Structures are given as C-alpha cells and as structure tokens.
Amino acid sequence: MQLRQEQLGIVLRHARWIQWQAAQISEAHDLGHGPGEHTDSDSEKFRRQARDVYELTLPPHQVELIAESFEHCAGLMELMQPDNSVTEEWNTIISYLRSISKTSAGDSGHPMAVEWVGSIGDRDRV
DSSP: OOOOHHHHHHHHHHHHHHHHHHHHHHHHHHTTOOOOSOSOTTSHHHHHHHHHHHHHHSOHHHHHHHHHHHHHHHHHHHHSOOOGGGHHHHHHHHHHHHHHHHHTTGGGOOOTTTTOOSOSGGGOOO
16 A cells, blocks of 8 residues: 555654664764663563653653554555565564554553554644
8 A cells, every 4th residue: 555645754753762862872972871771662660660751751642642653654664565664674564563552552552543544634743
C-alpha cells in the first residue's frame, strides 16, 4: 500500500525526530557518557524507567500526545512495504515507537492511543 502525502509526512517527521535523538546520544557518548543499561526498548524495565522520566519532565497531556503520535506513526509504517534492505531496521523502529507509546499507559499496559485508528486530521501533531 502506498501512503498519501500527508501520511508520508508524518512518518518522515518521526524519522527526523529519531535521527535527532540518535545524534544527541552520539554526542553524549563523545562527551564521555557511556551507553545506558537498556538494550531492549520492549522490556518492562525500560518502559517503567522511561515513564518515570516522562512523568518528571513532561506534563501528562504532552506524554499522551507523544503516545498517540508514535502509535499512529507505527500503524502507518506497518502499512508500507519497505525495501528488503531496510526491513529489519524498519521493524525495529516500529517496535520502538510502539514501546514508547506503551510507556505512557501507566500500569494498565495499554497505549492511550490504541483506540485511535482514524485519519490524520487534528492528530497530526508531531
């Protein structure tokens, strides 16, 4: 399936955000900060500790918006068929986005955005 231009724009904005995050992590490593203890963003421990950071640094509404945005982007990415040369990385990013969206769900384990499967409309916030 091919995405509409607006939908592709959502995926590309998330890609730029993830690229920015990677650059920040690389810079932190250059400044002497080693990698964190987590190697699996799907783990419950990662989500619990990430949720603690989000709750300390972001207002609840912002965390909800991030969860909705990430869940929506992951859904769009699942509709696309990437080139075989990037399939593994593509699926890793989908998994990461879903994990982060679950992070905001608290102890229930359900992402706040899971019911939303509609069009972009006013949900195009990232």
